[in-house]
Amino acid sequence: MNTNLKCEDCQELLVLEAYGELSVEQKETVEAHVAACVGCHEERTALARLHAAVDVAAIEPSLELLSACRQDLYREVAEISAATRAMPFWRRMLPEGGFWSMAAKPAMAMALFAAGFAGARLVPASGTPGGPAAGATMSAVRNVRYIEPSADGKVRIVYDEVRQRELTGRVDDQGVREMLLTATRDPEDPGLRVDSMEVLRRRVEHEDVRTALVRALETDGNEGVRLKALEALKPFAGHPAVRTALTRVLVADKSATVRTQTIDLLVNTRRDEPELAGVLQELMRREENSYIRQRSQTALKAMNASLETF
Amino acid sequence: MQARELFDESSLIRAAQHGDHEAFASLIRLYDQNVLRIAMNLLRSPDEARDVYQEAFLRVYRNLHSFRFDCRFDTWLYRIATNICLDHLRKRKVRKEESAVVETRGGALNLLESVEEHRADNNPQRRLLASELRQRINRALAGLTPRERIVFELRHYQGLRLRAIGEALGTTEEAAKNCLFRATQKMRAALGDHA
Incomplete structure (x- = not known):
């Protein structure tokens, strides 16, 4: 812990502290400094006063204003939409003409x-x-x-x-399943990837489905898709291959939301797992997100493991 | 945001991208109160807030086809809305002090009277003091640069994390942090003993 914090640095941190933007370590450092520094203690009190005072100036727009805004918007959108329909087809295809499918x-x-x-x-x-x-x-x-x-x-x-074709069948039909698995890798449309996972999650007991979901969880560039894969894999969080993937995601995923949900899943389904303790200790060392650090800390304590690697 | 909401939202976005106006309206209703609140608090003018609302959501309508889920939808929306607010703030050539009274389409309007009062207070002296404090805070807020004001607004009143604010403003979390620090210092200096 850094106990040699300068007052000016502490005062910057106090501003962030008031908004809950400090890491656990920073918070501990600030606490130690403020406990021993009258000036910074007063600064913290003054900031709390400022926050309370500024709150009174918050404006909540009236519901009448909101309603008027909505009416303006819907009227305008209807006009644009009507004008778009009146355009020749080639004009409608231009982006500024209105909605049209990304995929198209x-x-x-x-x-x-x-x-x-x-x-x-x-x-x-x-x-x-x-x-x-x-x-x-x-x-x-x-x-x-x-x-x-x-x-x-x-x-x-x-x-x-390119011709549009239609395929109807049960999820377990080989053709349908293969098509759905292919859709989980669609390079263009994250929405399509999410839709295919929503259907496939009911068949997560099948290895090919789990493999596709794990691949998406570990490699998909879209956070929403990764979260969907994570959600679909929940019933199999105890499966060795899934668990290994989850620990990798916990350490490597760039999204704090994905990491947060991953640690919740791992910790809630934990058993006697030395490997997990090792990963959590690693997180205590390098994780920036305070929630994940706290979750790791609690889990390590429950596992009677030390908080650090030696 | 919970995962379930995220997926419902992405379904709405995709439906709206395919021209479903109901989906577009539902999508807007998820966020339009926040956008209006941001505009109202930043510009302190119902007319300007109304213009910002209209412009922001029309931009969303026209450009939704290009939204590719690379970032959260609300981050994208707040980026659009705050950019329009920034333009409005920059266009105000003379901003010595912001008055609580502004000109609207329906004539002069006292902003503080048009605001919904959360804490009804029957004590006239306390009401007067609160009113004075509000005016002082409005002046202190007017003393911030447009960017400082937006960061302060999004963090203090809207509760957005600094990382999200950085993304919305097309800058870094660190820059947003510095902005918030400067804004807080200026507010403290301007409010003096009142805070």
Whole structure:
């Protein structure tokens, strides 16, 4: 503990202390300093007075104002929406035109390109058996591969096409399960990853599902997806492979929310685990989040383990 | 925020991204009171707060398609709202002292009278003292730079963590900390014995 804290440093920490923004260590350091320093003790009291005084100036907007704001907004949104519907389809596809699916963006952009191209040079559908009916299937065009003009003024185009298909079945059907497992790795849409996990969590007893969830928990870049994977894995928190993954996440995940929920899960389901004690001791040494440190400390005490590694 | 809420919120966001207006309205209702409160406390003007509300949520409406869940939705929203508030604060060319009386669409309005009173007090002397203190605090708040004011507002009145404030302002937690420290020092100096 640093007992040589200067008054000016202590006073900076006191500002943070008043908002609960200090780590356990910092709080201990401040306590030790304030106990021995009259000036900083008075500073702490003055800050408490300031907080109490400033609270009286808080403004709570009236419900009438809130209601008026909501009405303004809904009116404006309705106008924008109506104007958007009145636009030609190519204009609606532009981002400022309103909502459209994130996932559809690449295909839409390609479709715009292809539609513009087709308007100038494609022959009518009637003249091209098996070819695209211009306009009707342009949204399926994913990529134009090459273009071959001919002497009679026509042009031959080779393109990739994306078609929407539907698959209905039970989660245990092999095709459905594989599709859901693939969706847990979708690179574009975190929402899709969360949706697939929501369905798969009912089959977490299957190893392939657990493996997918553990992979998502350890590697997904999106915090919400990782939390979803963690939630789905809860019933199997005692499973050796899951537990190993949880300890890795506890040490490595960059999100304090994920780490917090992970330590809760690990500690609530703990047994006699020397490995867990080692991880918790490591956390006591390097974890910044005060809640996680406190949780580690409590768990270590309950395990009759020392708080530090030697 | 609990995990369950997070997922419900992400479902709303995705539905709104696909053009579901009901989902958009539900999403807005989760946060619009906070946004209005932030704007009201920062700008101390119902008209300006109303403008900020409108502009912030229209930006959200227009740009929701680009929200990719890289950060929390409320962080993204507060970033938009605080940027608009910052613009408003910077546009105020003359800010010697903020009066409690502001011009509104409906004429002059005393902000302190328009505010919902949490602690009804029948003692006239105590009411007067509280009113004086509020005015003094308003002046002290007006003496902060726009950024200091926003950090102070978000931390003190809205209870956001400094890390979240840093993210909302596009800066670091450390910078937000320094801002909060400066704001507190200025408030203490301005309020003197009143605090």
